[in-house]
Amino acid sequence: MKWTVWILVGLLMSDVVDVHANPDAGFPKSPEVHADGRVTFRIPARSAEKVVVWSGVFGRDGLALVKGERGVWEGTSEVLAAGIYDYTFDVDGTTTLDPHNREVKAWRRMASQFLVPGSPAKVWEVQDVGHGEVHLLRYASEVLGGAQREMRVYTPPGYAESGEKVYPVLYLLHGSGDDPSAWTLVGRGDVIADNLIAGGKAAPMVIVMPHGHAEMAEDDLANERNGGKWYSKNNTAFYADFFSEVVPRVEKRYRVRKDKSGRAVAGLSMGGGQALEIGLNHGGEFGAIGAFSSATPAGDEDAAVKVAKLGEGGVPELVWIGIGKGDFLFERNEFFHGWLGEKGVAHEYVVTEGGHEWGVWRDYLEVLLPKLFR
Amino acid sequence: MKWTVWILVGLLMSDVVDVHANPDAGFPKSPEVHADGRVTFRIPARSAEKVVVWSGVFGRDGLALVKGERGVWEGTSEVLAAGIYDYTFDVDGTTTLDPHNREVKAWRRMASQFLVPGSPAKVWEVQDVGHGEVHLLRYASEVLGGAQREMRVYTPPGYAESGEKVYPVLYLLHGSGDDPSAWTLVGRGDVIADNLIAGGKAAPMVIVMPHGHAEMAEDDLANERNGGKWYSKNNTAFYADFFSEVVPRVEKRYRVRKDKSGRAVAGLSMGGGQALEIGLNHGGEFGAIGAFSSATPAGDEDAAVKVAKLGEGGVPELVWIGIGKGDFLFERNEFFHGWLGEKGVAHEYVVTEGGHEWGVWRDYLEVLLPKLFR
Numbered sequence: 001m002k003w004t005v006w007i008l009v010g011l012l013m014s015d016v017v018d019v020h021a022n023p024d025a026g027f028p029k030s031p032e033v034h035a036d037g038r039v040t041f042r043i044p045a046r047s048a049e050k051v052v053v054w055s056g057v058f059g060r061d062g063l064a065l066v067k068g069e070r071g072v073w074e075g076t077s078e079v080l081a082a083g084i085y086d087y088t089f090d091v092d093g094t095t096t097l098d099p100h101n102r103e104v105k106a107w108r109r110m111a112s113q114f115l116v117p118g119s120p121a122k123v124w125e126v127q128d129v130g131h132g133e134v135h136l137l138r139y140a141s142e143v144l145g146g147a148q149r150e151m152r153v154y155t156p157p158g159y160a161e162s163g164e165k166v167y168p169v170l171y172l173l174h175g176s177g178d179d180p181s182a183w184t185l186v187g188r189g190d191v192i193a194d195n196l197i198a199g200g201k202a203a204p205m206v207i208v209m210p211h212g213h214a215e216m217a218e219d220d221l222a223n224e225r226n227g228g229k230w231y232s233k234n235n236t237a238f239y240a241d242f243f244s245e246v247v248p249r250v251e252k253r254y255r256v257r258k259d260k261s262g263r264a265v266a267g268l269s270m271g272g273g274q275a276l277e278i279g280l281n282h283g284g285e286f287g288a289i290g291a292f293s294s295a296t297p298a299g300d301e302d303a304a305v306k307v308a309k310l311g312e313g314g315v316p317e318l319v320w321i322g323i324g325k326g327d328f329l330f331e332r333n334e335f336f337h338g339w340l341g342e343k344g345v346a347h348e349y350v351v352t353e354g355g356h357e358w359g360v361w362r363d364y365l366e367v368l369l370p371k372l373f374r
Numbered sequence: 375m376k377w378t379v380w381i382l383v384g385l386l387m388s389d390v391v392d393v394h395a396n397p398d399a400g401f402p403k404s405p406e407v408h409a410d411g412r413v414t415f416r417i418p419a420r421s422a423e424k425v426v427v428w429s430g431v432f433g434r435d436g437l438a439l440v441k442g443e444r445g446v447w448e449g450t451s452e453v454l455a456a457g458i459y460d461y462t463f464d465v466d467g468t469t470t471l472d473p474h475n476r477e478v479k480a481w482r483r484m485a486s487q488f489l490v491p492g493s494p495a496k497v498w499e500v501q502d503v504g505h506g507e508v509h510l511l512r513y514a515s516e517v518l519g520g521a522q523r524e525m526r527v528y529t530p531p532g533y534a535e536s537g538e539k540v541y542p543v544l545y546l547l548h549g550s551g552d553d554p555s556a557w558t559l560v561g562r563g564d565v566i567a568d569n570l571i572a573g574g575k576a577a578p579m580v581i582v583m584p585h586g587h588a589e590m591a592e593d594d595l596a597n598e599r600n601g602g603k604w605y606s607k608n609n610t611a612f613y614a615d616f617f618s619e620v621v622p623r624v625e626k627r628y629r630v631r632k633d634k635s636g637r638a639v640a641g642l643s644m645g646g647g648q649a650l651e652i653g654l655n656h657g658g659e660f661g662a663i664g665a666f667s668s669a670t671p672a673g674d675e676d677a678a679v680k681v682a683k684l685g686e687g688g689v690p691e692l693v694w695i696g697i698g699k700g701d702f703l704f705e706r707n708e709f710f711h712g713w714l715g716e717k718g719v720a721h722e723y724v725v726t727e728g729g730h731e732w733g734v735w736r737d738y739l740e741v742l743l744p745k746l747f748r
Contacts, residue, residue: 045468088473094419096470099462099484102553106476126522131512136564138505148500160627179476190510253534 028072030100031087031114037079039114041089043098046071048091055087056357062090082118083359084188086111105186105358106179113186123366124188129198130157134190137253143244144237149211151246152180153254154190156197156204162255168373169206169256170264171246171278173271176212176295183209186358187268192365202369206256210246212271214238235274242278259287261317264372266290268361269329273297276319276336277306280345284313290368291321292361293329296336303339310343318371319347322364324354402446404474405461405488411453413488415463417472420445422465429461430731436464456492457733458562460485479560479732480553487560497740498562503572504531508564511627515588517618518611523585525620526554527628528564530571530578536629542747543580543630544638545620545652546739547645550586550669557583560732561642566739576743580630584620586645588612609648616652633661635691638746640664642735643703647671650693650710651680654719658687664742665695666735667703670710677713684717692745693721696738698728 028042041053041063051073052062057080065075086105089096097104098112105111121127135153140146156167172189174182183189189207196202214237251258263286267275272294279289297303319340323333330351337349350367354360404416415427415437425447426436431454439449460479463470471478472486479485495501509527514520530541546563548556557563563581570576588611625632637660641649646668653663671677693714697707704725711723724741728734 043468047467091465091468091470093421094417094465094468094470095473096465096468097473099469099471102480102484104478104480106478110473110476126512128514128520128522134510136508136510136558138500140502146502148502184510 028100030098031112033114033116034076037081037116038076039080039116040074040076041065041087041098042072042074042100043089043091043096044070044072045091048073050090050092052090053087054090054095055085057083057085058087080116082116082122084113084115084124084186084362086113086358088112106181109177123192123195124362125195126191127195127198129194131194132156132159132190132197134184137249139245139249141241141245143240144214147214149241149245150180151211151250152184152209153250154184154193154207154209155254156206157194158204159206159255164255166255166257166262167204167206168262168264169208169250169254170266170369170372171208171210171242171275173212173265173267173274174209175267175269175271178271179213180209180211183207187361187365189365192362193369196366196369203373205369205373206250206254208246208250210242212238212267212274214241235277238274239278260285260314261287262373264288264290264316264318266292266320266365266368267294268292268364269356270295273306279316279319280307281309282313283309283311283315286316288318288372289316289320290364291319292364293323293327293356294321294333294336295329296321296332297339298332299335300339303336310345315345319345320350320368320371321347322350322352322360322367324352324356324360326353326355327360328356402474404472405486407488407490408450411455411490412450413454413490414448414450415439415461415472416446416448416474417463417465417470418444418446419465422447424464424466426464427461428464428469429459431457431459432461454490456490456496458487458489458498458560458736460487460732462486480555483551497566497569498736499569500565501569501572503568505568506530506533506564506571508558511623513619513623515615515619517614518588521588523615523619524554525582525584525624526558527583527624528558528567528581529628530580531568532578533580533629538629540629540631540636541578541580542636542638543582543624543628544640544743544746545582545584545616545649547586547639547641547648548583549641549643549645552645553587554583554585557581561735561739563739566736567743570740570743577747579743579747580624580628582620582624584616586612586641586648588615609651612648613652634659634688635661636747638662638664638690638692640666640694640739640742641668642666642738643730644669647680653690653693654681655683656687657683657685657689660690662692662746663690663694664738665693666738667697667701667730668695668707668710669703670695670706671713672706673709674713677710684719689719693719694724694742694745695721696724696726696734696741698726698730698734700727700729701734702730 030042032040051065054062063075065073068074088111101112103113105113133155138150141149172183197204265275265279265286272291275289276291279286297306340347402416406414425439428436437449439447442448462485475486477487479487507529512524515523571578639649639653639660646665649663650665653660671680714721
């Protein structure tokens with residue numbers, strides 16, 4: 001079988017750039033998730049003196065690795081609960097991604113990810129059910145000076161074969177460190193929707209994931225020097241893009257409802273604040289809001305400015321606000337919960353365990369989807 | 375503007391895991407592509423003694439970085455030609471991805487990527503033209519024991535609005551280190567198609583990117599111990615999935631042609647070998663083959679086995695084979711070129727500069743697409 005051998009040689013030679021340079025060449029398996037829920041991490045670092053895995057689940061000390069054969073550091077965790085975890089390596093004080101793990105969380109501070117499956121399978125695991133599709137759409141935003149932008153759109157199982165059927169639509173917004181891919185690649189919104197729909201727990205719906213950054217700050221330090229004003233400027237530009245470009249394009253391209261009861265908006269962190277502003281300022285157009293760990297308005301004055309059109313045209317039938325006790329935005333959500341109460345806006349306010357993290361947002365999505373379009 | 379300040383604090387606090395652990399916390403901009411084509415790289419590595427950027431374009435010595443403020447290493451390249459480059463950092467001998475660059479090439483050996491734009495824009499740059507869509511489809515493969523698999527499908531601009539119009543279809547296969555996302559995320563096949571179609575240089579077509587791995591080797595070392603037999607076993611399983619699952623599902627879901635002249639198959643490396651086997655063994659079903667830097671059969675005996683059905687039902691009208699002079703598969707392609715000649719199979723055999731690399735494959739796709747479905 002000359003052929004197969006050739007290919008193997010090819011594999012080893014095909015990344016010539018590194019081979020000559022990296023004495024640790026090779027493909028260690030990392031992370032290796034064992035059947036019992038322990039996880040083994042490996043990274044080649046021949047000359048390193050200390051290698052640690054940082055992850056929320058390993059606490060303040062991290063998981064220390066031990067140097068083994070051929071300069072490959074290795075270590076195995078205790079049994080971990082079913083979940084999706086992120087981590088980085090610390091090699092002698094330098095933070096790195098796992099160079100052998102394709103599952104990358106492209107947050108502003110990036111991390112590698114791994115998944116410990118549950119038994120039975122968790123709602124964020126791909127299961128043997130009917131699957132929807134995720135579409136990547138690019139467009140030139142006239143209102144943003146012709147900028148090339150993108151959005152992702154989830155269509156539920158059966159959409160393509162459903163003829164003239166019109167579906168309700170959820171606009172699902174990401175956080176300040178994300179891009180439109182975050183809700184699928186990290187949040188697994190498509191997988192969660194598939195499983196809830198298959199179980200009859202959520203209505204088949206279209207989920208639109210637009211790009212919440214319209215004005216990118218040059219960098220965070222520049223933004224800080226500028227008093228953080230980028231966030232306000234960004235939201236204003238995003239709302240223009242959302243209403244002038246995203247919604248009309250979606251309503252042209254997809255069979256989606258345009259009535260209040262058939263439209264919802266939700267988001268996390270920055271996107272939660274955007275969802276509140278969009279939904280509460282356009283109460284006649286959106287029937288539901290989901291605000292996850294949100295950047296809510298931070299005080300009376302701020303709320304008065306940001307939600308100036310509250311009640312004009314109505315209020316969404318459902319305003320669902322979730323916040324973790326450990327979230328740095330907790331006090332702010334407490335304030336806004338009170339403010340909405342004073343204004344007489346009916347809403348569900350849910351305080352949970354957890355902080356400002358994807359595990360919480362996946363849970364919130366699992367809670368929210370069944371409440372929509374019923 | 376309390377609100378904006380709060381969000382900023384949020385950003386800084388939102389990745390608490392690392393903040394306490396990493397004295398180099400911060401978000402350096404890396405890579406920074408300057409207007410003149412120079413590129414600056416930055417990585418925090420406070421205690422490191424030597425940091426180098428490895429990339430084909432920097433040659434055997436790489437690009438050495440210099441330690442600057444707050445432990446951030448930095449260095450700037452010479453002016454680089456327009457292109458898409460990949461690189462890794464070498465921190466005291468440890469290979470790492472750029473922890474601040476979201477553009478990750480998820481090859482078996484991973485790398486970070488950056489793009490130096492051209493003037494005028496290159497065919498692989500997103501331009502202000504009509505855009506197609508890229509769809510992610512998941513399915514359970516019966517023929518592979520119910521395995522959950524995925525494919526990506528590009529539909530050309532206007533597809534959704536084109537009523538009953540039926541399009542030609544190209545099946546585009548990835549290499550042994552890739553997954554179905556490689557042809558879009560790294561190869562930018564969707565962008566290349568958009569631009570060629572917009573310029574009238576290629577026919578509007580559907581491009582299907584299935585998963586070429588059906589049997590995953592446990593790891594490469596295990597595969598090596600096994601005499602590399604995984605590759606044969608994998609291809610056999612892949613062909614079963616391709617003909618029993620991928621093609622029927624595509625033909626059910628999309629308006630695509632089913633006649634020989636309306637179907638083509640192409641691929642790179644392992645996928646190029648697969649394209650040759652599929653196309654030459656099913657000459658009555660595929661009108662064109664594109665084989666990029668391919669794992670062609672490696673000798674008479676191998677070819678006789680792998681292309682046993684050559685000529686049954688016909689031969690594709692176009693067999694296009696491209697190989698770089700610097701490719702480790704060059705001799706093998708030379709052999710197969712001769713073998714096809716002996717068998718009287720008309721084909722285009724193109725030898726180019728370059729090795730086994732994405733720059734070459736993007737170029738080949740740009741050459742191939744205009745030849746299809748004309």
